[in-house]
Every structure is written in C-alpha cells, then in structure tokens.
Amino acid sequence: MSKPLKDKILEQFGPCTPKYILSHAETEILQYMEMLEDVFSLFQANSERDTSRSIMALDKYLLRETINSCLCDTYRLKFFREVHNEDVHKRAAFLMVWIVRIRPIQFIQGTFPSKKQDLFLNECYAFWVGLNIMGIDIDFIRKELPGYFESILYLFHNHALCPETLGSELFLLDRLAQKCNGKLT
DSSP, rough: OOOOOHHHHHHHSSSSSHHHHTOHHHHHHHHHHHHHHHHHHHHTTTOOOOHHHHHHOOOOHHHHHHHHHHHHHHHHHHHHHSSSOHHHHHHHHHHHHHHHHHOOOOEEETTTOOOOOOOOOHHHHHHHHHHHHOOOHHHHHHHHTTTHHHHHHHHHHSSOOOOHHHHHHHHHHHHHHHHTTTOOO
C-alpha cells in the first residue's frame, strides 16, 4: 500500500485549500443554509408578482455550492490579504456575488417565466440577502433611494462584480441608512 500524497500547498501555506476549509466549517455552512432559506421564504412571501411565487424554488444543492464558494473566497481574502475579521459589508458582498454567479433559485420544472422581470429572481434574492445581513429594510431602499434597486439589479445581471468593490458600496449604503434612521450623526 502506498503512502498518501502530501498536500504541498497545505504544508507551505497552512489550511488554505477548499478541502480543508470546507471540512472545518460544517457548523457555519449549516447556519448560512438556514439563514438563506429563511430569507428565501421572506423573499417569496413578499414577491410582488404572484406568478413568481409559483414558478420558483430554492435548489438546496446549488445553495450549498453558493455557500461553499463564498466561504472559500472569503477565506482566500482573509488568508492572502491578511484580513483577520471581514466586516458585515464584505460578508454580504461575497455572498451576494456568489448567489448571482451560481443562481440557486431555479424555475420549477415545466414552468416558464411570464415576465422578463422573473429572469432577475436570483439578482433580487441576492440583494434581499445582502440587506438582511446588514439589517437594512427593503422599504428604506424603495422610499429613500428610488431607482437604486433597479441599478443594482442591472449591475448584478449585466456585469461581473468584484466582491470587494460591492462591499465598499454596501458600506456607503449602510451608512446612509443609519444616517436616515437617526443612528448616525
């Protein structure tokens, strides 16, 4: 019987491989799964289009892949750039970007989106997740920043987003929300 191969990256850099990260993050992964499923339930219940409720489902396998990719990406940021504690804005941004990339909301088999807006379900969901993580109410965005929602959906759908840049934008959005709500002077 031959000896198992040694992981040269693990030996040289420490625990930075996806295999190592994911084998030590099961509790965190399950917490993310639960939170994202809860946000999906809210998203689905608050959907403005009745047709969207009946044609969409959250694919648990794709959701798990989204979380795994997000955690590995976040870990790389922390490890290679020596960021020891990512803030809530970066955490939200990384998760939003991976939701848009992997697209865990799927159309139920045999259904077809009746409106063009239905094609943006993952982008809308990603935005809901980010706002939820930061504690910003969607009604604040609709009331105080008309047009912002459509702009962010456009960016999500038509451009590759860098999580670090999106994190900076979310920081500014959070500060604005705090200021408008009287929590920041």
